[in-house]
Amino acid sequence: MKISIVGTGYVGLVTGTCFADTGVNVTCVDIDNDKISKLKKGVVPIYEPGLETMIKTNVEKGRLHFSTSLKESLEQTDVIFIAVGTPPGEDGSADLRHVLAVAKDIGKHIDHSIVVVTKSTVPIGTAEKVRKTIREELENRNADITFYMASNPEFLKEGSAIDDFLKPDRIIVGTDDDEADRIIRRLYKPFLLNNHPIYFMDIPSAELTKYAANAMLATKISFMNDIANLCELVGADVNMVRQGIGSDSRIGNKFIYPGIGYGGSCFPKDVKAIIRTGNSYKYPLRLLQAVEDINEDQKRLMADKVKEYFNSELAGKTFSLWGLSFKPNTDDMREAPAIVIINTLLEAGAKVKAYDPVAMNEARKIFGDNITYGQDPYDVLIDSDGLLLVTEWPEFRIPNYNVMRKLMKHKVVFDGRNIYEKTEMKENGFDYFGVGRSLNESKLS
Ligand code: NAD
Secondary structure (H helix, E strand, O other), X not given: OEEEEEOOOHHHHHHHHHHHOOOOEEEEEOOOHHHHHHHHOOOOOOOOOOHHHHHHHHHHOOOEEEEOOHHHHOOOOOEEEEOOOOOEOOOOOEOOHHHHHHHHHHHHHOOOOEEEEEOOOOOOOHHHHHHHHHHHHHHHOOOOOOEEEEEXXXXXXXXXXXXXXXXXXXXXXXXXXXXXXXXXXXXXXXXXXXXXXXXXXXXXXXHHHHHHHHHHHHHHHHHHHHHHHHHHHHOOEHHHHHHHHHOOOOOOOOOOOOOOOOOOOOHHHXXXXXXXXXXXXXXXXXXXXXXXXXXXXXXXXXXXXXXXXXOOOOOOOEEEEEOOOOOOOOOOOOOOHHHHHHHHHHHOOOEEEEEOOOOHHHHHHHHHHHOEEOOOOOHHHOOOXXXXXXXXXXXXXXXXXXXXXXXXXXXXXXXXXXXXXXHHHHHOOOEEEOOOEOOOOOOOO
């Protein structure tokens, strides 16, 4: 079988590599020349654990190819996946420009029957738009070619993308044609051998499933953040509340950790997009609007705590950030809470020094020389007025308090991920502020 993946980002590159690993001949296509020429030289443009080795193996075996030419990649291809970005448009709806540009190109260049699959996260009705665009192009050149549409949204998580793809919780496929059904079933067969479920459904249901899943996960996060903020006011510890509710099997203990707001390339934009879809059907999704509002507030919470601690006098002070990416095990900085935190500190006249094991190149694209980048976690603590733990990378979990004490001017830690214990911090001479952990110091009189 031969397939093409258009869009060689986090999703396209992982998808292409994992399919190649099953023996399929894969071409990953992108319009980004730099990205493709790097990949051709064996340089992987993103950080994703395990990906580099897997790409190398499959390139060496001659099953994985990279190209900037969609036309060339289409030769004898059975399936083409569209995995380009769908960033939020100005009104919050998913911007389909890239998806439809690819559809147009497909219509211009296909010369044989093919299955076209939307893998990007796209609103309901997008597969229909893609179908229409391809048809128009075929009509323009009087070509009578059959093609089949399918929707196959992706659920991988950055940081564990390969494992998620190889051992999926489920595979969702929307089709309205037996032929597409048959070909996709064959393609995914290797991933189903260990009882990973594949659900076939109509296309709109598949498209909505992806948004509903991300909206549900974002809801869990905002819910816990709301509860955490209440904990601080009433003198409760959210860690205990979390354990208390998570042990209820109807609730479960996954994804109920409070923090400094969800970020990344998916939740913020997908919540916005589903809200927009609701509005366009005159059905405002009130719960998800609240989820989004809470998240926006939560991203500001850490910098607000710093301001409160220093009586809003941040000018001339230096703050150290541990972690920049929106979560550990990725270099992705899209919509990362670190961006809001750093901008707030800089606006208040403070200096920022930051360290992240892999995301500093991405951070440089955003902040340039406006902040200082450290060589290691302790480097950024020299003469620091406070440490802000932003991303819970494993290497930050057991810090060396003696070194910290020696290096830091002001001994205060703001822990945005609740990875430290207040008592231990206090014993080691640090003021400590977590999220939702007032440890019975109620603000009620
Ligand atoms: P990305 O920004 O990392 O990659 C998108 C790629 O598409 C870029 O390399 C870009 O150059 C390329 N591209 C844009 N227009 C193109 C065109 N006309 N032809 C060829 N290539 C083109 O994006 P991503 O994170 O991989 O996400 C892709 C889609 O998958 C999005 O819809 C996203 O919501 C969804 N998704 C992402 C994740 C994730 O964790 N990143 C998970 C599930 C689903």
